Amino acid sequence: MYIKPNIAVIGAGLTGLTAAYYLKKQGHSVTIFEKGTKPGGVIQTHNENGFIYESGPNTGVLGNPEAVELLEELYPLCELEVADQAAKTRWIWKGNRWEPLPSGLFSAVSTPLFTVSDKLRILAEPFKPKGNNPEETLAQLVIRRMGTSFLHYAIDPFILGIYAGDPAHLVPKYALPKLYNLEQNYGSFIKGSFKKAKEPKSDRDKKATKEIFSVKNGLHNLIDALVNKIEDGNIILNCDHLTVIPIENNQYSVSTGKESYSHFTHVISTIGAHALGSVIPFADTDDLKRIAQLKYAKVAQVSIGFSKWNGQSLKAFGGLVPFVEKRDILGALFISSFLKGRAPEGGALMAVFMGGMRRPEIAELSDEQIVSIIEREIKSMMQLNEFKPDLLKIHRYEYAIPQYGPESGARLEAIRKIETAYSGLTLAGNIRDGIGMADRIKQGRTIAEQFAER
Numbered sequence: 092m093y094i095k096p097n098i099a100v101i102g103a104g105l106t107g108l109t110a111a112y113y114l115k116k117q118g119h120s121v122t123i124f125e126k127g128t129k130p131g132g133v134i135q136t137h138n139e140n141g142f143i144y145e146s147g148p149n150t151g152v153l154g155n156p157e158a159v160e161l162l163e164e165l166y167p168l169c170e171l172e173v174a175d176q177a178a179k180t181r182w183i184w185k186g187n188r189w190e191p192l193p194s195g196l197f198s199a200v201s202t203p204l205f206t207v208s209d210k211l212r213i214l215a216e217p218f219k220p221k222g223n224n225p226e227e228t229l230a231q232l233v234i235r236r237m238g239t240s241f242l243h244y245a246i247d248p249f250i251l252g253i254y255a256g257d258p259a260h261l262v263p264k265y266a267l268p269k270l271y272n273l274e275q276n277y278g279s280f281i282k283g284s285f286k287k288a289k290e291p292k293s294d295r296d297k298k299a300t301k302e303i304f305s306v307k308n309g310l311h312n313l314i315d316a317l318v319n320k321i322e323d324g325n326i327i328l329n330c331d332h333l334t335v336i337p338i339e340n341n342q343y344s345v346s347t348g349k350e351s352y353s354h355f356t357h358v359i360s361t362i363g364a365h366a367l368g369s370v371i372p373f374a375d376t377d378d379l380k381r382i383a384q385l386k387y388a389k390v391a392q393v394s395i396g397f398s399k400w401n402g403q404s405l406k407a408f409g410g411l412v413p414f415v416e417k418r419d420i421l422g423a424l425f426i427s428s429f430l431k432g433r434a435p436e437g438g439a440l441m442a443v444f445m446g447g448m449r450r451p452e453i454a455e456l457s458d459e460q461i462v463s464i465i466e467r468e469i470k471s472m473m474q475l476n477e478f479k480p481d482l483l484k485i486h487r488y489e490y491a492i493p494q495y496g497p498e499s500g501a502r503l504e505a506i507r508k509i510e511t512a513y514s515g516l517t518l519a520g521n522i523r524d525g526i527g528m529a530d531r532i533k534q535g536r537t538i539a540e541q542f543a544e545r
């Protein structure tokens with residue numbers, strides 16, 4: 092007997108809202124349950140004193156067609172903003188100054204970031220044998236193929252920028268599958284990149300330009316546009332004590348602690364690993380434990396605005412600080428250099444990141460201590476005589492970015508086991524399939540499309 096899908100989505104972040112949008116578009120009945128007071132999850136934009144700043148993600152990468160297509164569909168409710176050319180330049184801190192990250196062969200040979208012997212190793216990379224340990228960490232893989240200075244001054248800051256992570260913990264098979272597959276499929280990163288660039292691409296794949304994106308006037312416009320399409324009435328906010336309960340006929344009820352909603356044929360969870368156990372307590376305890384082993388980086392994001400900027404030129408995407416440099420910030424994004432209207436004319440807006448997997452204690456410092464570190468670091472690193480920002484906001488995240496490490500195989504198997512044991516239950520969100528906004532959009536849409544195939 093066919094039972095019309097009635098779907099509960101847990102979490103109104105980007106993943107849950109994207110899934111709900113595409114499900115509704117297919118004509119399905121969807122109810123979203125959200126713990127917070129407003130939708131958007133970690134995506135929140137603020138508008139203050141002439142600055143438009145984000146307390147969660149600032150930008151994404153147009154890394155798949157799904158992200159582009161969602162923004163196309165939501166126009167004119169929200170408008171894609173591709174970052175200015177300045178975003179193509181990235182700085183890396185070495186010694187006592189910023190150095191541009193090499194973007195081509197010539198700059199890679201002349202940069203002071205890498206040692207001469209590692210530059211020679213990089214040239215020999217296409218001829219190195221392929222690795223055969225799928226559980227190898229990123230640090231091991233990079234040292235094997237490119238050398239230690241490349242790990243410290245290219246990969247480490249890159250990983251800080253994306254994961255606030257530690258290359259010695261992340262496993263490329265799970266954390267950077269595109270990089271992992273380059274070596275596995277082509278035998279080398281360099282050979283693989285050249286060959287892939289030459290492979291014919293469909294018009295759809297060409298949409299994934301890999302450009303840096305945001306949304307005009309802030310990412311909350313993307314959230315508002317999704318909410319507008321989904322319709323407010325389908326989102327139940329302030330669900331502090333949410334529990335899913337399996338009932339008869341492979342169906343589920345959802346209790347918010349205050350009210351109970353019944354007869355869902357499907358439940359899609361988009362919440363983090365740490366929160367899952369209390370929402371689906373009926374699942375196997377060992378499987379839940381394996382999922383909960385996923386580590387998250389603790390991060391403090393500090394938005395700083397200057398109505399008039401008197402420091403060094405900030406014509407870049409931002410600057411990243413390799414761990415070996417032993418500074419107290421992970422890096423900074425120079426937001427107003429590549430997104431329009433984020434700071435008053437002649438001013439500057441930056442987002443500074445602190446903490447991460449290797450310095451979590453910094454994210455836990457008091458506001459006063461954080462401000463004092465920021466003042467010291469920004470003054471010395473950005474050549475600023477006087478630190479008098481017109482905006483300074485600190486946002487801390489206990490569970491900012493998931494770290495797909497060696498426990499990932501067991502976690503993915505546990506997810507599969509729970510989904511098999513409970514028909515109609517999907518465990519999604521950042522516990523699998525990538526951490527970036529484009530990954531979240533792709534996952535939300537893919538889940539919704541599986542309903543179209545039923």
Ligand SMILES: Cc1cc2nc3c(=O)[nH]c(=O)nc-3n(C[C@H](O)[C@H](O)[C@H](O)COP(=O)(O)OP(=O)(O)OC[C@H]3O[C@@H](n4cnc5c(N)ncnc54)[C@H](O)[C@@H]3O)c2cc1C
Nearest residue numbers: 102104105106126132133147148149150151333526527528
């Ligand atoms: C500080 C920071 C900076 C980032 N920077 C970038 C970046 O520059 N680029 C990029 O691409 N990505 C970035 N990311 C990652 C990106 O923000 C996320 O991948 C994406 O926004 C996550 O969306 P989500 O819906 O999966 O999760 P979330 O946004 O976390 O949404 C999950 C939702 O579930 C709700 N929830 C949790 N528990 C329960 C419960 N028990 N019951 C009901 N609801 C519950 C939460 O309140 C939340 O609203 C950043 C993340 C953080 C934290």
